[in-house]
Amino acid sequence: MIPDTYQRFFARVLARVLPHSLLGQLSLVMVLGVLVTQLVGGVIWSAQLRNKSEIETRIAAQHLAHSAVSAIRYFKSLPANYRPLMIQQLREMGGTRFFVNANATPILLTPIGKNALADMASQTVLKTLREELPFLSGFKLAFAWPDDLNVSDDGLKIADLPDNWVQHILLIKPNPAPILVIQIQLEPGQWLYLAALMPNPYFLESNGPLSPDRLMLQALSLAAVLLLSILVVRWTTRPLAALSDAAEAFGKGDTVPDLPETGSREFVKTARAFRAMRDRIKRYLEDREKLFASISHDLRTPITRLKLRTELLDDDAMRADFHEDLDELDMMVKGALQSVKDSDIHENRTEVRLDPLIQRMIRDAQMAGHAVAFTESGLTVMAKPLALKRAIGNLFDNALFYGERVTISVRRHAINSSEQGIDNRELDDIKIEIRDHGPGVPEDAFSSLFQPYLRLAHGREQNVGGMGLGLGIARNIIQAHGGELLLANHAEGGLVATIVLPHR
Structure with missing residues (x-):
């Protein structure tokens, strides 16, 4: 048996050599199949001819x-x-x-x-x-x-x-x-x-299988078979590529037109199933938004009545306790409304210049007396402007509340897409790093930071009006853009929030 080390080595080599797209894989299989058939047929024919x-x-x-x-x-x-x-x-x-x-x-x-x-x-x-x-x-x-x-x-x-x-x-x-x-x-x-x-x-x-005439005939037949094979594979995989693009766009919240019901019977069934799934998800999201808004609105009326009735209590201590509980409940209702509104910002993607967007936030923070360091990058990204501003703003506000000063950097990061199973070319990511110079976060708390209404002890002391929803909202928005939000403690102190967005 082959040792595991060699198996892993061969697997890595194959992962680098083999194409990652379905078109490339099917084309390679067809080409290798035709070549092997030609080779075996040539060997048999050569033996018979000899x-x-x-x-x-x-x-x-x-x-x-x-x-x-x-x-x-x-x-x-x-x-x-x-x-x-x-x-x-x-x-x-x-x-x-x-x-x-x-x-x-x-x-x-x-x-x-x-x-x-x-x-x-x-x-x-x-x-x-x-x-x-x-x-x-x-x-x-x-x-x-x-x-x-x-x-x-x-x-x-x-x-x-x-x-x-x-x-x-x-x-x-x-x-x-x-x-x-x-x-x-x-x-x-x-x-x-x-x-x-x-x-x-x-x-x-007479027994030479490699004569010029025979080589020319084999080359022409091989070229014809390969050309037809690649055309058939391309015709077969093109609808799958359209389906993949539509699924990716729908996952990012873009408007997706109906897939054409053409091609093979299997693809027509898949297109119809995708359209039905898209419609169900859209209805679910719309119903969820209406449900949150309705529940939050309906809850605020009895909360207000309870506050008025609390004023009629004679016991001051009990009245204070009721007020505290009702204020906390009112804050949770407002947080639910904000979470829905901030996560479901309906707008089209456009090219966003990151420097002006971040500088407007920094200007307001500096007017309030905060120290912020930022170097212009000249980079742009395809995104929903208001949603991206909300995500960066939430992280920026957290850094201002919990850190003594804030450092923001924007840079382009080249990645090898073959490692992600896309294809063999270089792609770019945009990384936006927001670092505060505060106490940082305990290592055991990272797994729960994105839970709603969760606030660390030093956060409750410094930001009394917060509700613990900012990180969750920011992550939802960034993931809707096809990106990722990473949190880590800096080696020299403080927390670093890194937004990773695809350049295109």
Whole structure:
């Protein structure tokens, strides 16, 4: 079994190499499938072609060997002084299947390079010659290219011969074919020279699966299949991309048009289900808002009546207790109304310049005597202006209440989107950090900071009028923008609230 370390390593490598989009993954699977199919099919086809070529070459070599045996027997039967005369007559007549010459010694040839088919053909011819001509012992066989091929012991080459001697026997130009040269010793000092082509002159190319024509055909077929595959995958995944964009926009509170009910049956059903889900969520949000407003409004009337009746109590201590409880209840009702109103700000997204938005808050704080440090960044973000102002304002107000002074910074943070499973490109986040220089927050309290109506001890002492809803409202608004609110204690003291928003 593979150790866990290697498994994790391979998983990380695959996560970086493989595309994260459905279009990329399906395209990669289709491409790899086609390539593997082509490769396996090519291997099988090449093996079959090689086997067929070997069978055809062996049969052709045997046929050529039998023709050579007949020619050798004929010249062997002639007197030695008649052989040159007969060879000359054959040349003037245009030759036979072989180019024939008589030499005193065997000619030294330069054979072609190592080739399995050529070796098999040579061995087949040699075996047949030895079986049919057992009375002859000197055999020399080799395949050679016509360039610089010697035909006689005086250095005469095929290129020096008249065309009518070889034009019907050998292929010299424009596309030379390998020539089988057979040299046989008929008597001492008498060597018969036979040169001929195989029945298929270009048999060496017959088992080559990588020939230019075949490679071009395979490349065209592969390109056609890949193009059609990618088009089909793109056509299939485009509705899913539209559905993903619509879901993301709806999650951020934007107005989403109805998805077109076109494409596959599964997507049409998904589009209808998404529209029904969107309508149910919208109705739920509207009913929730009406319910909160109605309950909060209806509760304030009996609270006011109770306060009036409390004034009729004679016991001062009891009257004070009733007033305190009613004030707390009234504060909770107001907080519920504020939470609904602040979280459900209906407005369109636009490009917001962060520097002027933050500077207006700082100007008001400085007029009240607070120390705030801020450096302009020149950055913008796509957001709902009023909602974003409310979120930043809540965090800024908390920092002013609980810290001696406030430091605000805005910067762009580059992230590698492949780590988030989007795709392989660089994206930007906008980080807005608001740091106070107060006592900070106990580590065990971070998990409960966003709960409504929760206030820490030092917060209740310094901000008597607070209700503990600011952080929850700010986080809801930021999450509706597709961002994140992070809270952490600073190493040098104080709390740092970080708003992370997508740049686009």
